Amino acid sequence: MRKKAISITLCIVICMSMMPLTGYAQVRVTTFEEMLANDLKTLGLFRGVSDTDFDLNRAPSRVEALVMLIRVLGKESEALSSSNSHPFTDVAGWADPYVGYAYANNLTNGISDTQFGTGRASAAMYLTFVLRALDYDDTNGADFTWNDPFTLATTVGILPDFVNISTFWRADVVVISYASLAVTMKNSSQTLAQKLIAADVFTLNLYNATYDPNAIPNYIPIIYDGLSAEQIYEICSPAVFFIEVFNANGTPFGTGSGFFIESNGIAITNYHVIEGAHSAQITISSTSAVYDVTGVYDYNELEDWAVIKVDGSGFHTLKIGDASTVIGASTVYAIGSPLGLQNTISQGIISNTNRMEDGIRFIQTTAAISPGSSGGALINTLGEVIGITTAQYVLGQNLNLALPISYTAGHSRNNMVSLSVLFPNMGGSGDISSSIEMAGNGDIVRINGVTVYKFSPNQSGYWVFRTSHNDDNDPVLSLYDSNGREIAYDDDGDGNYNAVICTYLNSWESYYLEVSFYGYGTATCTLSVVPSIIIPSGGGTVGVSGDCVFTFTPSQSGTWTARTSSNDSADPVLLVYDENFRLIDAVDNDTYGYDEVLSMYFEAGKTYLIEVWFYQYNATGTLSLSM
Secondary structure, eight states, X not given: OOOOOOOTTEEEOOBOOOOXXXXXXXXXXXXXXXXXXXXXXXXXXXXXXXXXXXXXXXXXXXXXXXXXXHHHTTOHHXXXXXXXXXXXXXXXXXXXXXXXXXXXXXXXXXXSSSOOOOXXXXXXXXXXXXXXXXXXXXXXXXXXXXXXXXXXXXXXXXXXXXXXXXXXXXXXXXXXXXXXXXXXXXXXXXXXXXHHHHTTSSOHHHHHHHOOTTTTXXXXXXXXXXXXXXXXXXXXXXXXXXXXXXXXXXXXXXXXXXXXXXXXXXXEEOHHHHTTOSEEEEEETTTTEEEEEEEEEEEXXXXXXXXXXXXXXXXXXXXXXXXXXXXXTOEEEEEEOGGGOTTEEEEXXXXXXXXXXXXXXXXXXXXXXXXXXXXXXXXXXXXXXXXXXXXXXXXXXXXXEEEXXXXXXXXXXXXXXXXXXXXXXXXOOOOOSSOEEEOTTOOEEEEESSEEEXXXXXXXXXEEEEEEESTTOOEEEEEEOTXXXXXXXXXXXXXXXXXXXXXXXXXXXXXXXXXXXXXXXXXXXXXXXXXXXXEOTTOEEEEEESSEEEEEOOSSOEEEEEEEEESTTOOEEEEEEOTTSOEEEEEOOOOTTOOOEEXXXXXXXXXXXXXXXXXXXXXXXXXXXXX
């Protein structure tokens, strides 16, 4: 199995436990358009996504615009009863008769010979359709041109000034369609409504009882500044939860966030939040109620999302927004559980709508996220989730990333698999009941499948555990104390899918090292105690011989640069750990004689571990640290 390769400047924000109208400055209220849509529905000219939801706050698709054209032409019954074909391969089954009728009658073409086009319909496209229904001609620019119907549309009265032609919604389709019913046909005294009455689309009595000719002329648009931060938190936070993942021994080893999209327990989180878990539980902050995660419906490891099922019902949910309409500088909110602080909200803006990392598009935002925020919700001013808070750049300020929610569109719910089945041979079992004794002075051991070693170090100090896999396998390391509590964990920290742990061990205690694999694999694991050297708080240059660990407590916060200089064209590797022995960053250029350089932010007063080792046994060099 291969996992997403994350650039070393990008830190995935999972907390591994050790124990608006989107794009608008303002938001449109579509209550008026809902009323018009209901009238059009009564006349048989408009339908919603359900009997009660017209779904007006989104862009119409090309197919939806075409269906409206056929309806205002009074040809829907004819289209549905026809057997016309079309050459397009991207048309849904329900839309086949509409597209076939339109294609056969030269009402529309596709975007190519085989593609009708599944994108959004523009205002120009829909106005062109309606003007054609009114018998106006755009052939060779006779009455108007297809890409500029706006002047004629305004003149004839189908384009009220509150229609938004730049961000075109289904609400705008409703307004244009409603206005067109009272407009006379070209070179005629007959209105479009009268034409439809003559075609038996609806009756005169129904039209007179339903249609209000003064509705649009007398309407004053209502615009407000969107939901306040207080309203966003009140409405949305109950749908966001804290998630804790456990190994096979029931020991927690990670936390994150997630949110419900359906009240029956369907929820979304990041894949890396649940990766390797044997089981998981979620906590609803508002009630402190705890529920089991029963399984995973679908996931994408590369894109880093997962659709999970929580055991329960009646949950609060978030409405899924359209991330493709997000515009830079629009206000957003992040809700999650950073550092385990449940249901924390932060506010920011969209810094970039199309930040690419490893071929994946992210929404870059200033809304603060931290370890534990992974899987949380990025929410627009309408209270809709538009992204999954996923990662942050560690070198910089307010540089956070959310995966667009659109990546989860079309996910499958055909099968659900439990976490223990999805990750059958992962690290973290914590089973120390049957272990192999390991020499206390360190050794090289060979691993076949999941193996647990008991290790009683012969001296206190910094010990390094490093795997070297065989046959392109992918090992994982977990280190436990004598009570089976996980105290260190790593996966891929040493590059090339190898794992590394660096931590301080006491000579009077016993520890248990578990080596496992994604699937079945073999590897060797090297254990060694390494010299520990203190680097002055102001930085400096120190000698390196073999594998060394340096402790550094900076005197001031800022970006520090660590640089190796090797002798005899040796090939060094540079790794940095935090004070809890968690690997923060690493660099390995895999080239003989090529020294390593790593720049990152260090906080004054905190202690960091910097490890340097060489591919060549007993190689030497120097390590310098400076601001």
